Amino acid sequence: MITFDNVHKSFGPKKVLRGVNLEIPKGESMVIIGGSGTGKSVALKCVLGLITPDSGTINVDGKDATLGDRDAFLARFGMLFQGGALFDSLSVWQNVAFRLLRGSLKRPKDEAREIAIEKLRRVGLTPDVADLFPSELSGGMQKRVGLARAIAAEPEIIFFDEPTTGLDPIMSGVINDLIREIVVEMGATAMTITHDMTSVRAIADKVAMLHDGVIQWTGPVSEMDNSGDPYLTQFISGSAEGPIEAVR
């Protein structure tokens, strides 16, 4: 379980997180929604230690995320970045098997390559892309490779940062379905941040709405449409009228 307890984070005068409280139960898929620049990515990066909160605590399975062995902690996570964040200098299979080629999870090269090809197959890519470089792939293929890399070491917790941004609606649907299948199949805890409502409905068990640095609403995805929360209702409907200020 991942627990945010009164987490604050500012960048200079800009207060991004103003006391985030949230629980993500083990094995559930939580999707955090909210407008651009509301701090969704910041919240996610705080869990991984990529950004240090100013105050408050984040616990993973009851232990403070900032304490203890970093490598062992990060070995439990997989992450799909918004732009893929694939390493340009490495081939596709070396990207996927990155964690299996070095560090505590190191395997022999042939075995790592085999696992990488199996993961590529899992995300719908054929083995012939294994020796290509990321720059030779389309946006959708890069997302798939990023997804394969995120699941290569069988993590317990997977983070997805805007998984469908920049993709066409059909490819977005494919990625959403893949994410859902993989999360269910692996029994992983998933935390996704997005503002794509199709993704929310496809991926989420639970939804949390982040606005103004706090969680405005959280609940099961089935209750999202009848929440009665004005912020969530405005966000879902995409209306310019409502409590969320829309700059025209």
Add this chain to the structure above:
Amino acid sequence: MILTAPLAALGRATLALLAMIGQVALFALSALSHILRPPFYGREFASALLNVGWLSLPVVGLTAIFTGAALALQIYDGGSRFSAEAVVPQIVAIGMVRELGPVLVGLMVAARVTSSIAAEIATMKVTEQIDALVTLSTHPMKYLTAPRVLAALLVVPLLVGVGDIIGVYGGFLVATGTLGFNPATYITNTWNFLENSDIISSLIKGSVFGFIAATMGCYYGMNSGRGAQGVGRATKSSVQAAAVLILAANFALTSLFFAS
């Protein structure tokens, strides 16, 4: 208020400069400490050796040969004013080995290697590849900085050695080809005049300049701002800082070795 505003601005700029010097010093120490502690990334080190060393050879060779050749012409012409044309081999040798070899190689490495390191790491930062490294349990200082800094520390002295030899050869070509020097005498005069300390100081300078060039590239890359503008600024600043620090370090090292 109006009177104190320039002073306040000066104070702010001075404090910012001091803070940056502190950050660069801490970054350099951190890079050195990561070089000494495992894990070591052999593939990245080999790739950095190739990029910093082997691929810099053409530009270093061309720079050195033209500089050595021009130096020979200048010394011959200047020396003729007081009938000292015969000192061309000695002055070319000492000029190239003690000063021009290390400095020009250092500046060429700053132009070629510092810029490419800064641009590559800055691009990795803006495309979240550095964050991805962290989430894959890999320390960016260890994976990106340590191999590049160690490679530059070891290979730039070799480049300086090569540059020294090619520079002297450039002088030899001009002196024997157009100025009428005897080849055997030229080589003997060069060889007899140089001392071990000249060569050792040249190689030490190379090592220090290599360290500066790679560290500046990594520092500005890691601290790059967002977007294409951030990458551009990081690249420009890294080369500026490396070039100025190389020239300043050259003065400090020359004072240390020879000002006695």
